[in-house]
Amino acid sequence: xxxxxxxxxxxxxxxxxxxxxxxxxxxxxxxxxxxxNVHFKKDWMSLKQIAYKSMLVNISDAIAMNAKPKxxxxxxxxPNSYNENDLKALSSGFKKAAKEFDFExxxxxxxxxxxxxxxxxxxxxxKEPKFRNSAKINDFICYTxxxxxxxxxxxxxxxxxKIKKSSKFMTPVLKADFFYEAAKYVNASxxxxxxxxxxxxxxxxxxxxxxxxxKDIKEEVGISGEEYEILFSCSxxxxxxxxxxxKKHKVKINIFAKAIKGSxxxxxxxxxxxx
Numbered sequence: 001x002x003x004x005x006x007x008x009x010x011x012x013x014x015x016x017x018x019x020x021x022x023x024x025x026x027x028x029x030x031x032x033x034x035x036x037n038v039h040f041k042k043d044w045m046s047l048k049q050i051a052y053k054s055m056l057v058n059i060s061d062a063i064a065m066n067a068k069p070k071x072x073x074x075x076x077x078x079p080n081s082y083n084e085n086d087l088k089a090l091s092s093g094f095k096k097a098a099k100e101f102d103f104e105x106x107x108x109x110x111x112x113x114x115x116x117x118x119x120x121x122x123x124x125x126x127k128e129p130k131f132r133n134s135a136k137i138n139d140f141i142c143y144t145x146x147x148x149x150x151x152x153x154x155x156x157x158x159x160x161x162k163i164k165k166s167s168k169f170m171t172p173v174l175k176a177d178f179f180y181e182a183a184k185y186v187n188a189s190x191x192x193x194x195x196x197x198x199x200x201x202x203x204x205x206x207x208x209x210x211x212x213x214x215k216d217i218k219e220e221v222g223i224s225g226e227e228y229e230i231l232f233s234c235s236x237x238x239x240x241x242x243x244x245x246x247k248k249h250k251v252k253i254n255i256f257a258k259a260i261k262g263s264x265x266x267x268x269x270x271x272x273x274x275x
Contacts, residue, residue, distance in 0.1 A: 019131050019206075020061035020190050021124070028067035028124040032058040036115040044157050047086055047116075049170060051093025054118045056172045057193070059101055060228040063176045064191040065131070066183040067124035069103040074120050077113030101176070128183065130232075132206035135188035139233035141203075141211060141257040144175050144246070147196055151224035172228035178249040179230055185238035185245075192229045197222040197266040199231055207233075210262025217256060223268045233259060 021030030034054035036042060045053070055072070062069050074094060078087070098105050103122070135141070153169040156162075163169065183189075188207055192199050196217065204210060234242055239255070246253045 019133075020064045021067070021122075023065065023067075023126070023129040023131075026125060026127070027070075028062055028065050028126055028129060029121065030058055030061040030065075030124070031119065031121045032061070034118040034120070036117060041157070042116065045170060047089040048093040048096070050116065051090045051118070052096050053093075053171060054120055055094060055097030056174060057226070057228060058120045058122045059097065059176075060172060060174055060191045060193070062122055062124035063174055063179055064189050064230055065124070065126065065129050066180065066186075066189070067126035067129060068180070069101050069122050069124045071123040072098065072103055072105045072120060073123075074105060074108035074118070075110070076108070076119075077111050077115070077117040079114060079116060080112055130183055130186055130189040132188055132190050132203055133208075135203060135207035135209055135233035135259050136235065137209065137259055137261060139187055139209075139235060139259040140239055140255050141200075141231070141233050141259060142242075142253055142255045143192060143196065143229050143231045144178070144251050144253060145173070145227070145229040146252065147192065147227050147229060148218075148221040148224045150226045151195075151220060154226070168228070169226060172226070174228060175230055175249070175251050178246055178251040181249070182242045182245045185234055185241050187233045187235065189230055189232035192227045192231050193225060195223045195225040195227075195266075195268065196231065197268050198225075200264055201266045203231065203233075204264035207259070208263075209259040211257040211264050212260045213257045215254075215256040219268075 021028040032054070034040070034057065040050055059069055094105060149167065150169040153163040153167045188203065190199060190203060200211060243253055
């Protein structure tokens, strides 16, 4: 049983559910949790890196819906052992993301806890939101960048070894400039957070489509989560325009399937590691 989907259905049957964020009256509301021992371990990253990544994974949702972040609310559960320098390091990561993506942190909440848990709500603005339910039959299905490295790096960390500071698992590389320019040529989109295969299942369900794969997707590529690349569909007539924009922004585009009648279900479970 998918407990996440089951629980969401218990608390809300809102028409706004089902995308990377909820689009309401010109704004996208997205929220993500980033909890110690669930999404990260303290010895993997500095406090600044943890705070920065917790922001980026939420901003990724906004970008995938063609929305620009405007405001953020942050709730942080902070261990009593943290000193002033720790708190400054943590806050510097939040402020770095806010400065880079030009939005304002307008409030939140803090509590004491035995571990570091972060929950962030981003409020973003858009005139042309992109949803998961707009893929059309014969659309090309594409994703940005390269997939697979985050799974490898996570396994390395779980084995007690170190990874490169440039790792996407440590610092997601968001494709904001590319997607804001390309979005008008895109039909449906979402970010890749749970792994390509699982996110394709979500796209299939939302748009009521299946997929004809024109390129083989290896398992280590398809199940690598927390990649925060963009999965999208587009018509054949718009593909060249998107490729030209990608070339301009030095973004790799992978065209790997076409949308067909039918459905798609992943045979893999959620990637999140267990304690």
